[in-house]
Amino acid sequence: MIPRPRPERFRLRRTMMFMNAQKPGLIKDAYIYGCDSIMLDLEDAVAENQKDAARFSLYHALRSIDYGDTEVVVRINGLDTPHWQEDVRVCVAGGADGIRIAKCESAQDVHTVEHAVEQAEREFGVEPGRTLLMAALESPKGILNAYEICSASERMFGVAISGGDFRKCMQTTPQRDGVDMLFARGQMLLAARAAGIQCFDTVFTDLDDQEGFEAEVRQNKAMGFDGKSLINPKQIRFVHQVFAPTQKEVIQAEKILLAYREQSAAGVGVFTVDGKMIDVAFIPGAERTLRLARACGMYEGDLV
Amino acid sequence: MRNAVGREIPDALLTNGREVYQGRNHMDGRYLQKAAPKTRRYEKPQESKVVESIAQALRDCGAKSGMTFSFHHHLRDGDYVVNMVMQTAIEELGLKELTIAATSLGAAHDPIADYIEAGKVVGIQTSGIRGRMGEVVSAGKLKTPAVIRSHGGRPRAIEGGEVHIDIAFIAAPTSDCVGNCRGIGGKSNCGSLGYAMTDAKYADHVVVITDCLVDFPNMPASVEAIDVDAVVVVDSIGNPQKIASAAARISQNPRDLMMAENVAKVIASTPYFKDGFSFQTGVGGPSLAANLFLEQYMDERKIRMGWAIGGICGPMVELLKKGKVGKVIDVQDFDLDGVNSIHQTPGHFEMSASQYANPANKGAFVNKLDFVVLAALEIDTGFNVNVLTGSDGILRGAPGGHPDAAAGSKCCIIVTPLIRGRMATVCEHVVTVTTPGDCVDVLVTDYGIAVNPLRPDLIACLDSAGIPHVTIEELKEKAYSLVGRPDDLEWEDQVVAILEARDGTILDVVRKIKPFTLD
Numbered sequence: 001m002i003p004r005p006r007p008e009r010f011r012l013r014r015t016m017m018f019m020n021a022q023k024p025g026l027i028k029d030a031y032i033y034g035c036d037s038i039m040l041d042l043e044d045a046v047a048e049n050q051k052d053a054a055r056f057s058l059y060h061a062l063r064s065i066d067y068g069d070t071e072v073v074v075r076i077n078g079l080d081t082p083h084w085q086e087d088v089r090v091c092v093a094g095g096a097d098g099i100r101i102a103k104c105e106s107a108q109d110v111h112t113v114e115h116a117v118e119q120a121e122r123e124f125g126v127e128p129g130r131t132l133l134m135a136a137l138e139s140p141k142g143i144l145n146a147y148e149i150c151s152a153s154e155r156m157f158g159v160a161i162s163g164g165d166f167r168k169c170m171q172t173t174p175q176r177d178g179v180d181m182l183f184a185r186g187q188m189l190l191a192a193r194a195a196g197i198q199c200f201d202t203v204f205t206d207l208d209d210q211e212g213f214e215a216e217v218r219q220n221k222a223m224g225f226d227g228k229s230l231i232n233p234k235q236i237r238f239v240h241q242v243f244a245p246t247q248k249e250v251i252q253a254e255k256i257l258l259a260y261r262e263q264s265a266a267g268v269g270v271f272t273v274d275g276k277m278i279d280v281a282f283i284p285g286a287e288r289t290l291r292l293a294r295a296c297g298m299y300e301g302d303l304v
Numbered sequence: 305m306r307n308a309v310g311r312e313i314p315d316a317l318l319t320n321g322r323e324v325y326q327g328r329n330h331m332d333g334r335y336l337q338k339a340a341p342k343t344r345r346y347e348k349p350q351e352s353k354v355v356e357s358i359a360q361a362l363r364d365c366g367a368k369s370g371m372t373f374s375f376h377h378h379l380r381d382g383d384y385v386v387n388m389v390m391q392t393a394i395e396e397l398g399l400k401e402l403t404i405a406a407t408s409l410g411a412a413h414d415p416i417a418d419y420i421e422a423g424k425v426v427g428i429q430t431s432g433i434r435g436r437m438g439e440v441v442s443a444g445k446l447k448t449p450a451v452i453r454s455h456g457g458r459p460r461a462i463e464g465g466e467v468h469i470d471i472a473f474i475a476a477p478t479s480d481c482v483g484n485c486r487g488i489g490g491k492s493n494c495g496s497l498g499y500a501m502t503d504a505k506y507a508d509h510v511v512v513i514t515d516c517l518v519d520f521p522n523m524p525a526s527v528e529a530i531d532v533d534a535v536v537v538v539d540s541i542g543n544p545q546k547i548a549s550a551a552a553r554i555s556q557n558p559r560d561l562m563m564a565e566n567v568a569k570v571i572a573s574t575p576y577f578k579d580g581f582s583f584q585t586g587v588g589g590p591s592l593a594a595n596l597f598l599e600q601y602m603d604e605r606k607i608r609m610g611w612a613i614g615g616i617c618g619p620m621v622e623l624l625k626k627g628k629v630g631k632v633i634d635v636q637d638f639d640l641d642g643v644n645s646i647h648q649t650p651g652h653f654e655m656s657a658s659q660y661a662n663p664a665n666k667g668a669f670v671n672k673l674d675f676v677v678l679a680a681l682e683i684d685t686g687f688n689v690n691v692l693t694g695s696d697g698i699l700r701g702a703p704g705g706h707p708d709a710a711a712g713s714k715c716c717i718i719v720t721p722l723i724r725g726r727m728a729t730v731c732e733h734v735v736t737v738t739t740p741g742d743c744v745d746v747l748v749t750d751y752g753i754a755v756n757p758l759r760p761d762l763i764a765c766l767d768s769a770g771i772p773h774v775t776i777e778e779l780k781e782k783a784y785s786l787v788g789r790p791d792d793l794e795w796e797d798q799v800v801a802i803l804e805a806r807d808g809t810i811l812d813v814v815r816k817i818k819p820f821t822l823d
Contacts, residue, residue, distance in 0.1 A: 028786075032750050033562060233558035237565075297770050 002066045007097035007132050009157045012036050012295045013198060014227040014243045015236050016073065016160075020045035022054035027061045030070075033233035034240075036295075037071035042087050043078070043102050051083050055090045062094030073098040073134065079109055085116055092120035092131055098157065103165070104135035105142045110152035117155070134158040134200075138165035143184045146191030159192050160229060161185060163202030176212065178219050189224055198226040207232055217242045244296040245289045253289035256282055257303045309688055309737045311812045314799060323809045328711055328742045331807040336664050339465025341508045344533065352481040354535045358392040358513065361534040362471070365509035367393060370401045371470035374507060376500040377408035377432070378475065378487060378636060382546030385475035385513050387415050388538065394424045403427030405467050407458060407499040407657065408702055411435040412546070420446050429467055431455055432702025433692075433801075441800055442698045444816040450699070450801040452692060452738075452814075455635070456661025456668060456708035457806040459502040464664065466808065472507035474500050474527050475541045479514040483532025484525035487637075487654075488647065490516030492542045495637030495646045496616070497526035501656035504531045515541045524647070526654060552617035552639040554596055555589035559750050563719050564593030566748045566771075567677055572601040573769035574762065576674040576714050580610035580630070584670075584709050587617055587638045588679040590719045590748075595619045602628060613660065613669045614676075614705060616642040616652075624651055633669060635660040635705070661708035663806045670705070670712030678706050680720045682734040685776050687741030687756045689718060690734035692803065695727045697793045697817040699801060703738040707806050710743035715762065722749040728783035728790065730776065735793060736803055737812045751782050794818040 015035040076087035192199035293299035307324035417436035426447035476485035609629040618641030754776040795815040805811040
């Protein structure tokens, strides 16, 4: 058995790669591609009569494969199916880092899953509170209730929009400029930031349309997303490239943190760096930039 | 006697001055007495050398039992010529105790296995051996051990007289009536005829077999009429579908692409990656895909590739046409894009196997190579590579130009997945050493990169480029942790194949495998 360290609620999650939990060939070493998180799917990718087989494969993967630093999240079946409770038991027993709640529409949905997780943690002797949660918003109702969902639990680390279902509900299709989900993405981002959790964009499914993919990733970054769900390893590199800070941003962040240390030790709260006013409000952003820079191999210092 | 890669070579094989492998460049500076063929004079002008049948050509060349016939493998899995000639020699002329000296043999030659079992074929000298022939040789049914040589080792052995060819058979996509041959212009085109060139110069007799007779003179000729005794016209020399695939496509497999990207990263981190650099790559998934990522780095640094060699296929021809590589020098073509480009695209040239890779001439192309990217069936913690025997110990592969390009190049990169099915590719000891570890510099796998400790300079390059790498032992342990540690193979004493290093010393031997029984 491979012991996994206690999951971190807030960590780097630029890329979450989906894969069918039933395919051992895929899940046996998905971490080699370097995505931040892998999303093992028990839901749509698995046929209705294969749910048990997929759970079996998932459990043994979690128990026997060393995923290293790669976060392992499982997408469970919707709360309107007969599968989700058993899915939760398998995730907790196997030691998954997190569970993605499909088709989440309310804080109550989060509480329902949280309760099942608590029970499973007791049942399998897993440290209470270890298993994290995230919610997938797939309907207009989910988007409208985004803030209550985002703030429903201490286990919640993030929220994601699921484009396929959402667009169907809204009677629209993917648009080049992203206008089809502009409001939904914006509303979800607002809710996530207000609740202090992370926010992830939906998958881009046309693997032949690299240009469209790149445009969407750039827009994600510009809107303030933390990361994106992916369906193929070849999408990873570009997302990491776009989400990486620029050299200039890294230098600036380093200067801010160094100056802050120096000035706060001297009892100064507001100061300037390169002519710009800096105070404590800039510190989390600068720290985030350096953590990202470290993950991208651009920073080797010890300020974060 | 134990050789430099730790293999025990039976003393009985060390006769006639034959030595065990003693390391890279061991033979440097020695003199080689070349062996001249005994050829027939054709003073009286001949209108044509075309004879009515293969049998007639064999009789005209004085074919008899005990002879060595040579063949080239440009028709690859589509080849009909080896089987046609051997069938005629054995079944029509009743010859026996024949030796086949081929540049390579493959699945197309399964029928030869029957002649081995019947004792008609008693010797095999080749680079590649696969299919049923590999199985019967591994089962110890060939009277003498097969001799496996690299593409550069073969012309060395021929030129030095270690292999004497009585009759060379040249499968020619086009020929004129006196035997000027080309690999293009016919109906079974293969492009380059590089592997046939040394055979034609050193065989006592040369027979051209073609399915497309063209007007004299067929120029520029790859094999020249001055070396040819007879021309035979047959219905078909091979199956075009199997000679050259439509187009070698770059893999879309994410694992291959990831490895290819890392290969390109390693290349770009070395000082050899500068304007005018030289390059060779294979056609395997990740090797070929390396072209794609290399091009991105070339664009980024605004540099061009000076020249490329080896087996050629579409992606390299594309680079040539785009002006991103100066010259392509071609010993074999792997797809129709390569076949259709040689001698047609400016800068796309043909070369002989000797010019490509022979370690005993005065400077083959491989000696000027900056980078080569190669595959492996297995690689061990001494960086020794096996591309010949399967995990079951059966002959099913080919060293080809692998040991030559590895030895000649400044940076030899092996790219392979860490495991294949249940087999660990990175292992403690390869079944057979076909390329010695002192010629291999970097290993790129899907689970990480390892640099040969003999190359601290390359380790420094990777470090300064921020490319993570581990020891090859760590990769081996990772592989074993995933698929388990295999039991050792069990062998009998009989040597079924001798694996010659490119310099002619003995690198390894393959023994008869003990039949496997379940407890």
